[in-house]
Amino acid sequence: MKKTLEVINELKKERLIKDYAIGGAIGVMKWVEPFFTRDLDIFVIPIQQMTKKQIISFLPVYNYLKNKGYNKWIGQWLIIEGVSVEFLPAEGLAKESVKNAVEVEFENVKIKVMTPEYLIALLLIAGRDKDIRKIEMLLNQTDVDMNRLMKILTKYNLTEKFEKIR
């Protein structure tokens, strides 16, 4: 895992990506009790500007990783140092989540993880049962800045959705 994170940090250092943050289940797990998950979701702000019609290519990233020997795919996951990783383009709320992510350390490797407030907003959009359970865990097990959360939810028209699950 440590090596995986070091490799992901290299992508930013080599300017193959503008920025990244850990989201998804592992992002949530930073703030709550451990639970089962299969993959490490990395939300990426690409170097290229994103427009709605444009196809986002992670090809430079994949080629760089391939040259380093990371070429094993299982389903949608690229295996980096034994960890199943998925790269997701960050746009809109996800992009803002990456920009506002906090820096934490994992075995002395500096990484960025999304905050509970942004994770809740992103989970609300996904809206599956397992996403709602993660929202409940975040609300019950960690400090959530409710003012900040409500600002984010209002900005992205998610307040109604949030009120329904509370």
Added chain:
Amino acid sequence: MKILIKDNEVITLEELYRRKEKTRKEMAKLPFEEKIRQLVKLQKLAHGWGNKKDVIIWKVS
């Protein structure tokens, strides 16, 4: 409803749930590294006992 737990202590079901929630909050404060180690244990459990052979067991130091 009351139940008997360790050390012959009798508690209510509500108390049991309250304690469980407290434990969860304590586990939420574990270091990130420890949480990932526990996740790997869960992945091993799913792969072996749960017979989910498609589960990838992560490498951790």
